[in-house]
Amino acid sequence: MTPDRLLVDFFYAQQLGHAVEALQYCVGHAAAVPGREVSLLLNAATPTELATWCAAVRAVHPVRQPFLEPAPGAAAALAGVPRDWDWVVDDARRHQPFQLELFPGMRDHYAASDAHLRARAGRSVAGARRAGYLPRQRVRLDLPAGARAAAARRLPGGPRLALLPAGSAEPALYPSVASWELVLDALAAAVPGLRVVLLGRTARDERTATGLPPADLRRLLGHASAPVDGVDRPLAEQLALVEACGVFLAPHTGFGLAALAVGTPWLALSGGRWFEYWFNGVPFRSVLPDTARFPAFTQFDPAAVVDDGDDGPRTPSMTRARVRADLDRLVTAARELLAGGPAYEQAVxxxxxxxxxxxxxxxxxxxxGVHADHV
Structure with a gap:
């Protein structure tokens, strides 16, 4: 019997976290129909190798075309994508007019995709029950053995914490290097023998880079806690480093989703434009700001930026004053996660x-819809 074939068309921004979102839908659609073959279409500027580490994905189809600008070659970019499927399910953002206005390349992709792809049973949105979908399935990345071995060679014994000091947006949306030094000082004092692994990507190409200047990353590597240098290691190796740590510490970033997908608890210094919205059965803590003092979570609206003294322009929830205000909470959460708590359900x-x-x-x-059980 011919297996059911489903394509998740998830052409969106290249940030790594969006690829993990797509994998959530791949896993859920695969789980709903035994034997189903699920393939995934992604923006080629995304770390598409993530999909090759997910057992639910049979094939990945990178599509190379503009996202932020119009894409007159969108139809030609689909030439390597098979046309015929049983089901095609799209990223629901394709149906949001403001997104199509913001991102003309996405608009052009889906116009071309509608013409190119043929779905025998139907076309819907990712996560649609009528296409067969089981929500809240756990995403698990099975990293290459070579990456795990390389990570093991770099890692010392003792309690370990991976630190990514910024996501890929502008530096003003993340804590300054001086704020991170305060955090590292507090963690080193509170957790005897703690080994920190510093992560990041400085290359400026089609993929995203860490929104902290390379000089600041080097400064953090010189901290008295003697962080292990994971900066600019291949993605698989950086994720293997995270996998081998007891906690992943970062502000809101798509890499936090990947950390959860390798089973490592995420300690989020929450703030900036986005709150945490993806949950994977793995314990976590989000240290939320007092938004009366440190406004945050504007989502698609621009974030406010204030003068943070020597640290320069900074969104209020990432200023040094905010970091100082929540330092004790951050340390308490780190110790809790390193000790194995809390239970996932309690964390949610x-x-x-x-x-x-x-x-x-x-x-x-x-x-x-994880929030629907709690809000």
């Missing part, structure tokens, strides 16, 4: 209880 309940206090409940959302 605590998070949404606290998020309701700082964000209008009507504005809260999550992939697969």
């Amino acid at each position: 309940a605590d998070y949404f209880r606290e998020l309701r206090e700082v964000v209008d409940p009507a504005a809260i959302w999550s992939i697969d």
Whole structure:
């Protein structure tokens, strides 16, 4: 019997976290129909290798065309993608007019995709029950053995914490290097023998890079805690380093989703434009800011930026004052996660209880509707 074939068409921005979002839908659609073959279409500027480490994905189809600008060659970019499927499910953002206006390349991709792809049973959105979907399935990345071996050679014994000091947006949306030094000082004092692994990517190409200047990354490597240098290692090796750590510490970043997908708890210094919205059955803590003092979570609206003294322009929830205000909470959460707690269900309940206090409940959302049980 011919297996059911489904394509997840997830052409979106190249940030790594969006690829993990796509994998959530691949896993859910695969779980719903035994024997189903699920393939994934991604922006070629995304780390598409993530899909090759997910057992639910049979094939990945990178599509190389502009995203932010119009893409007159969108039809030609699909030449290597098979036309015929049983189901095609799209990223739901293709149906949001403001997204199509913001990202003409995405608009052009889906216009070409509608003409190119043929779906025998139907076309819908990723996560649609009518296409067969089981929500809230756990995504697990099985990293290459070579990457795990390379990571093991770099790692010392003792409690380990991986640190990614910034995502890929502008530096003003993340803590300064001086703020991170405060955090590292506090963690080193609170956790005897703690080994920190510093992560990041400085290359400026079609993929995203860490929004902290390379000089600041070098400064953090010189911290008294003697961090292990994982900066600019291949993606698989950096994820293997995270996998071997007890905690992944970072502000909101798509790499946090990948950390959860290798089974490592994410300690989020939450703030900036986005709150955390993806959950994977792995314990976590989000240290949320007091938004009355440190406004945050504007989502698609521009984030406010203030003068943070010697640290330069900074969004309020990432200023040194905010980091100082939540330093004890951050250290407490790190120690809790390193000790193996809390239970995942407790972490989710605590998070949404606290998020309701700082964000209008009507504005809260999550992939697969995890928030609906708590808001």
